[in-house]
Amino acid sequence: MQYPFWELTTYGGGFFIALIAVVHVYVAHFAVGGGLFLPLFESMAYKRDSEPLLAYVKSHTRFFLLLTMVFGGMTGVGIWYTISVLAPQATSTLIHTFVFGWATEWVCFLVEIVALLIYYYRFGKMSRASHLVVGWIYFVAAWLSLFLINGIIGFMLTPGGWLEGGGFWAAFFNPSFWPSLFFRTFMAFMIAGLFGFLTAHRIEDREARETVFRSCALWVSVSIVLAMLSGWWYCSVFPPEAAHRLALRAARITDFYRLIPIFAAGLFVLGAVMMVRLPRGARIALSLILFMLGFGFIGSFEFLREAGRKPYVIHGYMYSNQILPSEVEALDRDGLLATAKWVRPNLLQDGHRVEAGQKLFQLQCSGCHSIGGPMNDIMPLTEKYPVIGMDAKLSGMGTLSPMMPPFVGTPDERMALAEYIVNELHGGKPGNRVFEDVDLPVDIPPFNADTDEYVLLAWNNLGMHCISDSYSEWVLLPPANDIYAQLIRRGDTPQVITQGVTLHYHVQEGFERPAERCLFWKHVKSIFGAQPPDNVGLCGNGLAGEMHLQKEMKSFEASLIPVEPYPEGGGFNPFPIFTVEARDAETGRVLAVTKTVAPTSTEMGCKNCHGGPWAVDDLAGISQPTGRDVLKSHDRLSNTELVKAAQSGKPMLCQSCHPDPVLGAEGQPELLNLPAAIHGFHANFLSGRESEACAYCHPNRPDGPTKCLRGLHASANIGCVRCHGTLEDHALSLLKHEKEKGKPGADRLMLHLKPRMADSVNAINPRLPWMQEPDCRTCHVDPDETPDAFEASAFNVWTADGGQLYRNSPDRTGSMMCIACHNSPHANYPAVNKYGADRDNIGPLQYQGNNRSIGADDNCGVCHFGPVTWDAHHRGRVVPGGGAGEQ
Structure with missing residues (x-):
């Protein structure tokens, strides 16, 4: 950051560079191609002894001189001025690298000026042979100028061996030098023909006019074919990463890809049509059309050449924001603002966050983006983001978006820039609403330790079932909660009862009819291919019914219950309570009753980056705008048409393409499984963070309405990272599994x-x-022993398969499920709930009067009648004998 540069806000983002450069390049190529056009047409006039044709050449020379020397010279100076104030560091590099080249080019340009002035002012005043020699001198000097400038321009895209310490010649004769030289030479010839069309209509002599039109038509048609062939050669020498960037064909790149062959075809066809005798007016109209097609052709090519360099201005050496990749590590450590010599020091330390954000925008964004202007307007690109989403976007720049350089600077500088874009440029976005905890009443079922014969334990097998309720757009997880229960007959040797009983469940009042408050049943046929009745889930279970025996777990189960966190009367409650009853199968007598929560939340944080509001009470739910933006992003990055499908009433199940073990979905086997794809993608935008990265998406914000991690680990301040790893590590473990299966998408996300x-x-x-x-x-x-709450970590040691998961594991006896006594993952007893401190602790409160795990604190009497002198449940202890049995 040695040089200050000019930020033009509305007309920033290289607008003036692009505008002046394309115009200048068009004229400069005419200066080369026209240099061949003039002596060839003069020679033709002499051979045909045609005064009208010779007069045309002289008239065209005057037009040529004014356009190329006067206007072209002005635009050339304009380019130097704009690049020096808008991209000073890159300009300095080009000057210092190519001092000899620039000096030589200026000599050639001086020869051009002198030769062209002599050629025009001595037209008809010197011998024909001498005049033609002057014309050829001009052409050679003009083409040598192209030769020299071509090496410098090509260097910016393909610096080649210069990056490894090569000098001037390695930089000049770079890998794209020769194909680019041929391409630009043929393009120059074509443009000379286009300008010939523009001036030919003024020839009064019909035959001379026809000669010029036909000759120019041949120039254009042949030149465009040769230009396209050499252009293919040119593209073949692009650096692989540049070719990959162009192959993405994203955003405006796609438009220019489509336009180039259209412009080329138009030039060839209409150029050939000009060979036919046409009315003078038609020729004038076609000449103007061909002129615009030529401008569009060269402009599209120059845009794609610039796009191929992104995120660099000099490929592999300097980013488009003038920062060198070799400087990034130090700047990330020390801060970017501290190194910019023209920025007031200590802006952030002194609390000047707005000014700091503005300077960071100038340093890192304004080289490519305008503010409300016609070139790469930053406003629509960032309109959807709140501050945390903008910060995540900046964090991920230069990873999965190859057109953008990485953000450079400290995390605090990154946040200052995010605040500036969101709060200053867009006027601010409301943050997430802080949820005030509520204490909803919970009726604890009665239990008499002296007289009751049975203990009934119930649980949900997941600590939180997350629902993506963007049903009109896409579905990640449907409403599908699982309730389990075990019935234990108390005694000296307690027994798990699985025969001669029936277990029933029902949800608390107000949650019985979710179809009245969500769109799942409206779209379920399109998404899952089935149409269960309203308020009935995909397995046929409703909000009340009979549970089914799960023999392997010696438990009863009600699967895929379609409970939603939206009670009647409005609001949001992610912890509806289910009552479970055990009855004698013959008599129907109630043997035991208990309750458990079925945690189910729609507080999925897609809106944090994809915009839109929360769908319900400004607390939860994926709104239609948020869900639609997710599809737009997927379409843009993966060339899908999910938005089109949603608009036609066909929302997508993510697992219809991506395999996913949780649903047993095979999807398209060559694609990454869904968790690997989601976590692998988002880890690139949320790296460098701790457990808060998880809460950006999962319903676990400390000030949010769900807080799914609410068990003993949360109380001990053990967050997500200590078990699952940071988001980077978590994603890498998933992606490595997919990479070992040979899926190519893993490498890109892992890079x-x-x-x-x-x-x-x-x-x-x-x-x-x-x-x-x-x-x-x-x-x-x-x-x-209690693990060290500060040192213990479970990351990187995985269960062998699903059978060894905590939620599927029995105790030492093989009869009692661990989860029955310790409660759900993420909600192990004692759990603290935002909707009532003991809402998750109904079981232990019912049976032992505290919120600890069942049997803790010498409460073995919950199930055992006699004294217990050993622990038959936990592995790792010496067990003399005894334990729970099964009947």
């Missing part, structure tokens, strides 16, 4: 992810999501 909880990517163990999770016994090695 910029650096592990933080392992020494290297190789040290991270791959895992299959949902089936391989952190193992409790990694920290809880000895049941008699």
Whole structure:
């Protein structure tokens, strides 16, 4: 950051560079091609002894001189001025690298000026042979100017060996030098023909006029074919990463890709049509059309050439914001503002965050983006983001978006820039509403330890079932909660009862009819291919019904219950309570009753980056604008047509393409499984963070309405990272599994992810999501010891398969489920709930009067009648004998 530069806000983003450069390039190519046009047509006039044709050449020379020397010279100076104030660091590099080249080019330009002036002012005043020699001198000097400038321009895209320490010649004769030289030479000839059309209509002699039109038509038609062929050669020498960027064909690049062959075809066809005798007026109209097609052709090419350089201004050496990749590490450590010599020091330290954000925008954004202007307007590109989403977007620049350089600077500088864009440029966006905890009443079912014969334990198998309720757009997870229960007959040797009983469940009042408050049943046929009745889930279970025996787990289960967190009368409650009853199968007598929450939340944070409001009470739910923007992003990045499908009433199930073990979805096997794709993608935008990165998407904001991590680990301040790893590590474990299966998409997402909880990517163990999770016994090695709350970490040690998951694991006896006594993952007893401190602790409160795990604090009497002198439930302890049985 040695040089200050000119920020033009509305007309920033290289607008003036692009405008002046394209006009100048068009005229400059005419200066080269026209240099051949003049002596050839003069020779033709002499051979045909045609005075009208000779008069045309002289008249065309005057037009040529005024346009190329006067106007072209002005635009050339304009380019130097604009690049020096808008891209000073890059301009300095070009000057210092090509001093000899610039000096030589200026000599050639001086020869051009002198030769052209002599050629025009001595027209008819010197011998024909001498005059033609002057014309040829001009052409040679003009073409040598192209030769020299071509090397410098090509260097910016393909610096080649110069990057490895090569000098002037390595930079000049770079890999694209020769194909670019041929391409530009043929393009110059074509443009000379186009300008010939413009002036030919003034020839009064019909035959001379026809000669010029036909000759120019031949020039244009042949030249455009040769230009396209050499253009193909030119593209073949692009650096692989530049070719990849252009192959993405995103945003405006797609338009220019489509336009180039259209312009070329138009030039060839209409150029050939000019060979036919046409009315003078038609020729004039076609000449103007061909002139505009030529301008569009060269302008589109120059845009794609510039796009191929992105995110660099000099490929591989200098980013488009004038920062060198070699400087990034130091600038990230020390801060960008501290290195800019023209920025007031200590802006952030002194609290001047707005000014700091403005300077950071000038340094990192204004080189490419305008503010409300016609060139790369930053406003529509950032309109949807709140501050945390803008910060995430900046964090991910230069990773999965190859057109953008990375953000350079400290995290605090990045946040200052995000605040400036959102709060200053857009006038601010409201943050997430802070949820005030409520204490909803919970009726604890009665239990008499002296007389009751049974204990009924119920639980949800997930600590939180997240629902993506963007049903009109796409679905990630439908409403589908699972309730489990075990019935234990108390005694000296308690028994798990699975025969001769029936278990029933029903949801609390106000949650029985979710179809009245959500669109799932309206779109379920399109998404899942089935049409269950309203308020009935995909497995046929409703909000009340009979549970089914799960023999392997010795438990009863009601699966895929379609409960939603929206009670009648409005509001949001992600913890509806289910009542479970056990009855004698023959008599119908109630044996035991208990209650449990079925945690289910739609507080998924897509809006944090995709815009739109929360759908319900400004607290939760994916609104239609948010869901639609997710599809737009997917379409843009993956060349899909999901928006079109949603608009036609066909929302998409994500797992219809991406495999996913949680739904048993095979999808398209060559694609990344859904958790790997989602976490791998978003990790590139949320790196460098701790557990807060998880809360950006999952319903776990400390000030949010759900707080899904609410169990004992949360109370001990053990967040997501200690089990699952930072988001980078978590994503790498998923992506490594997919990479080992040969899926190419994994490498792209892994490229910029650096592990933080392992020494290297190789040290991270791959895992299959949902089936391989952190193992409790990694920290809880000895049941008699409490793991170190500050040091213990379960990351990188995964269960072997789904059967070893905590939620599927039985105790030592093989009869009692661990989860029955300890409660759901993320909500292990004692859990603290935002909707009532003990809303998650109904079981232990019912049976032992405290919120600890069932049987804790010497409460073995919950199930055991006699004294218990050993622990038959936990692995790792010596067990003399005994334990729970089964009937």
